[in-house]
Amino acid sequence: MSNHDHHHLAGEELDGYVKIDRYNPDLISSISSHYQEILKHVGEDPQREGLLKTPERVAKALLYLTHGYDLNPTEILNSAMFTEDYSQMVVVKDIEIYSMCEHHMLPFFGKAHIAYIPNGHVVGLSKIPRVVDAFARRLQVQERLTNEIRDCIQGTLKPLGVAVVMECRHLCMSMRGVQKQNSVTTTSAFTGEFLKDKTRAEFLHLISSKLS
Incomplete structure (x- = not known):
């Protein structure tokens, strides 16, 4: 497993496959703050109603889309x-x-x-x-x-x-x-x-x- 697996994922691990149940709130908050700044830089208002929860949603989506770093493909096959x-x-x-x-x-x-x-x-x-x-x-x-x-x-x-x-x-x-x-x-x-x-x-x- 990679160094960041215990920081952003908490879930049930079975034969090298992680079922994601929840996320580390501190990491979600950190990533969300960066996306708030990105929204400002592209000309948006992160405080408008439709974007209020967007940074958090994007942070969670990004962590899911990269959760392969926390899986061990060799263990998956060996299991x-x-x-x-x-x-x-x-x-x-x-x-x-x-x-x-x-x-x-x-x-x-x-x-x-x-x-x-x-x-x-x-x-x-x-x-x-x-x-x-x-x-x-x-x-x-x-x-x-x-x-x-x-x-x-x-x-x-x-x-x-x-x-x-x-x-x-x-x-x-x-x-x-x-x-x-x-x-x-x-x-x-x-x-x-x-x-x-x-x-x-x-x-x-x-x-x-x-x-x-």
Whole structure:
């Protein structure tokens, strides 16, 4: 866990996943005061009725959107790892992603598609999306997020290979700068067997096909 976990979150921790129940009032107050100043700087009146509680709401939202710093993705996987004689591809696709880019602190969001080929160990399927969330709920760039998920699964499960493909829309592109509304950024990362063309092609076919 990071140094600030005990300062801003108090909740029930289960296999590396924190259920947020309440926040440290002192930290909320501190962050809120900064947002009051920001409202003034952009030309708003933080004392008008509609904005009275906005700084506090934004502080709480920001802490939630970055609570991945307080999660340990390796522990999440280790909590539900089982010995199993299964060596075919395991694919979890269409995992929702919500993150914030570290350059402008604006959201990017989309889907991740993840596969691994077990080498004696499998993991509970619900843990894969939790690992995604643990890394996504931090200030990120999509390229690093993709690699971090790949490396965590590879390093913990020690599978024959890992594949991660991520497709996201970035509000820093849609709302500012080039203002391209429909741009989608795709990143990918592979290890082991997925470095082979045939295996990677099978994975890409599976994540692009629809179940009947």
